[in-house]
Amino acid sequence: MSQMTSPIASRIAGPITNKLTNQAANQAANQAANQAAKQAVAVNQAVNPAGKQAVSVHIITDHIVADEFARPLTLTVIGGVDKDGNADDVDEVEIMRGEIIGIVGPTGSGKSTLIADIEQFAVGDTPSGRKILINGHVPENELRTDPRKKLVAQLSQNMHFLADMSVVEFLKMHAKSRGKDPDLAEKVILLANTLTGEPINPAHQLTILSGGQSRALMTADIAVISDSPIVLIDEIENAGIKKQEALRLLSGEGKIVVVVTHDPMLALMASRRIVMKNGGMTKVISTSEEEQRVFKDIEKVDGWLTGLRETIRQGEVVA
Amino acid sequence: MKMVVVAGTPGSGKTSVLMHAVKDLKKAELNPALVKIDCMWTEDDIRFKRLGVPVAVGLSRDMCPDHYAIYNVDDMLQWAEDQGADILLNETAGLCLRCAPYPDKALAVCVIDVTTGPNSPLKVGPLLTTADAAVMTKGDLVSQAEREVFRERILEANSRCRIIEANGLSGKGSAELAELIRSWPDISGEMVLRHNPPLAICTLCTGELRVSKERHQGMLRHLDGFMEYSGE
Ligand SMILES: Nc1nc2c(ncn2[C@@H]2O[C@H](COP(=O)(O)OP(=O)(O)OP(=O)(O)O)[C@@H](O)[C@H]2O)c(=O)[nH]1
Ligand SMILES: Nc1ncnc2c1ncn2[C@@H]1O[C@H](COP(=O)(O)OP(=O)(O)OP(=O)(O)O)[C@@H](O)[C@H]1O
Numbered sequence: 402m403s404q405m406t407s408p409i410a411s412r413i414a415g416p417i418t419n420k421l422t423n424q425a426a427n428q429a430a431n432q433a434a435n436q437a438a439k440q441a442v443a444v445n446q447a448v449n450p451a452g453k454q455a456v457s458v459h460i461i462t463d464h465i466v467a468d469e470f471a472r473p474l475t476l477t478v479i480g481g482v483d484k485d486g487n488a489d490d491v492d493e494v495e496i497m498r499g500e501i502i503g504i505v506g507p508t509g510s511g512k513s514t515l516i517a518d519i520e521q522f523a524v525g526d527t528p529s530g531r532k533i534l535i536n537g538h539v540p541e542n543e544l545r546t547d548p549r550k551k552l553v554a555q556l557s558q559n560m561h562f563l564a565d566m567s568v569v570e571f572l573k574m575h576a577k578s579r580g581k582d583p584d585l586a587e588k589v590i591l592l593a594n595t596l597t598g599e600p601i602n603p604a605h606q607l608t609i610l611s612g613g614q615s616r617a618l619m620t621a622d623i624a625v626i627s628d629s630p631i632v633l634i635d636e637i638e639n640a641g642i643k644k645q646e647a648l649r650l651l652s653g654e655g656k657i658v659v660v661v662t663h664d665p666m667l668a669l670m671a672s673r674r675i676v677m678k679n680g681g682m683t684k685v686i687s688t689s690e691e692e693q694r695v696f697k698d699i700e701k702v703d704g705w706l707t708g709l710r711e712t713i714r715q716g717e718v719v720a
Numbered sequence: 721m722k723m724v725v726v727a728g729t730p731g732s733g734k735t736s737v738l739m740h741a742v743k744d745l746k747k748a749e750l751n752p753a754l755v756k757i758d759c760m761w762t763e764d765d766i767r768f769k770r771l772g773v774p775v776a777v778g779l780s781r782d783m784c785p786d787h788y789a790i791y792n793v794d795d796m797l798q799w800a801e802d803q804g805a806d807i808l809l810n811e812t813a814g815l816c817l818r819c820a821p822y823p824d825k826a827l828a829v830c831v832i833d834v835t836t837g838p839n840s841p842l843k844v845g846p847l848l849t850t851a852d853a854a855v856m857t858k859g860d861l862v863s864q865a866e867r868e869v870f871r872e873r874i875l876e877a878n879s880r881c882r883i884i885e886a887n888g889l890s891g892k893g894s895a896e897l898a899e900l901i902r903s904w905p906d907i908s909g910e911m912v913l914r915h916n917p918p919l920a921i922c923t924l925c926t927g928e929l930r931v932s933k934e935r936h937q938g939m940l941r942h943l944d945g946f947m948e949y950s951g952e
């Protein structure tokens with residue numbers, strides 16, 4: 402029964418890419434996939450005798466637990482309250498696999514708080530009172546906590562290492578905690594070094610890495626070791642690393658990517674963006690075709706700025 | 721009556737986490753009473769009192785704080801009962817990492833601060849190895865990878881314990897802890913400690929102040945690990 406759910410939806414959701422292609426088609430496909438997922442659940446319930454509905458729901462979640470290649474299909478944020486206890490204007494946001502969604506808003510408006518709600522699959526137990534559903538259901542506890550089954554990889558705003566270990570030792574330990582091959586550590590370092598200026602030495606202590614190096618290392622760690630179907634990113638643009646490249650690494654095929662950003666280019670790379678104010682979700686804006694055109698312009702400007710930045714960083718003179 | 725012993729090194733976040741858990745317990749219409757045990761001084765009672773639940777403080781002064789907590793278990797339980805409580809929450813001083821003040825039938829909770837680094841789960845000894853639940857705090861200050869490595873280290877020290885990722889500031893994880901407390905069986909019959917306390921009494925316990933080696937008696941351990949008995 403459960404096997405039915407993912408193939409139907411994945412066939413439809415599969416071709417959705419993370420790029421800014423055709424917005425309308427993207428949304429239509431999202432809806433179709435959503436419908437298919439809902440139908441599959443409905444079929445599940447129809448086939449089972451009425452009393453066994455709860456069981457069929459259980460099978461779907463079990464399926465996610467059991468199959469490490471299974472991807473969750475939808476992530477739903479059910480609105481809660483803002484800092485003053487007023488209800489979120491947005492009562493529900495449904496995010497499909499393959500979508501990059503932005504979170505924008507002034508400093509202190511609750512962007513990181515929303516990300517934290519998603520990371521811990523809040524069930525009304527955080528100050529915001531929001532609830533997070535996976536495939537329309539409250540996820541099982543072990544999906545929230547056991548790193549081997551974790552659905553969420555997170556690149557947080559705080560990025561100081563406190564562990565007194567060498568870089569390679571730490572990565573091996575992390576791979577072990579995620580049930581992955583410890584030899585992946587080397588791969589993480591190689592990848593991280595494509596994002597930073599000064600390369601990271603595997604034998605160095607973690608605690609001596611610079612802010613940018615730490616972010617680069619954790620970006621590569623998420624791409625290689627954590628590799629979860631939901632990726633949460635908090636302000637990657639401030640890390641002094643190649644932000645677009647980092648985002649591309651983090652948003653593998655079919656993942657749900659949630660990006661907190663103040664950066665216009667990253668915001669417009671997303672197909673939608675949630676606008677935060679005073680701790681609440683005030684609206685969801687879909688990236689319009691006009692904005693996609695603007696994105697192309699920003700991309701050019703950004704390329705130019707990145708070039709200038711590199712020139713200056715390398716101690717050369719801007720021509 | 722249920723009993724919960726919350727242990728953990730000073731400043732690890734015991735009070736912060738408990739404050740949130742108490743709110744959740746009250747929501748579930750339970751009646752917790754709190755006893756904070758410390759050595760010299762504490763202000764935790766002032767914080768706990770804000771929650772409107774019965775609070776008592778025990779200062780062990782010249783006695784070992786863990787022994788003091790254990791010695792006074794019956795009195796604490798009686799006090800909690802007099803307050804009309806159905807759960808006794810006992811926050812320990814959590815100083816000595818050699819023993820653990822966990823009676824077998826109480827829920828034993830070890831609060832452990834992620835920012836102490838991934839070697840700390842191996843250092844805290846019976847406080848963690850004999851606990852039913854390990855509550856990880858301050859995860860907001862490190863990366864997800866570091867939290868996961870820390871978690872792995874906790875499991876190396878105690879593979880049977882339930883790990884709760886909590887945050888003393890936001891209240892994350894407190895609902896899970898409250899639910900664990902709610903589902904824990906009541907205490908009954910005679911309770912025994914989960915772990916052997918350190919070897920007997922030492923000369924410092926009996927008031928010896930002089931440092932030099934020949935002044936000390938009892939079971940003694942040298943820097944190189946050699947152990948001997950000196951005395952009558
Ligand atoms: N960032 C952060 N700080 C925390 C967290 N939990 C507790 N703190 C802070 O850590 C400090 C110590 O917390 P307490 O709850 O008093 O610790 P305790 O274990 O009860 O301390 P003692 O009773 O003195 O042993 C306080 O300043 C808290 O605000 C957390 O999850 N994250
Ligand atoms: N819904 C909410 N209910 C209660 N408190 C909230 C809510 N949302 C945010 N807060 C509080 O507001 C403060 C700022 O929120 P947060 O750190 O998420 O902002 P931010 O948008 O990420 O800011 P920055 O751009 O500076 O990173 C935090 O202390 C947080 O606990």
Ligand SMILES: [Mg+2]
Nearest residue numbers: 512513558635
């Ligand atoms: Mg933030």
Ligand SMILES: [Mg+2]
Nearest residue numbers: 734735764811
């Ligand atoms: Mg305290």
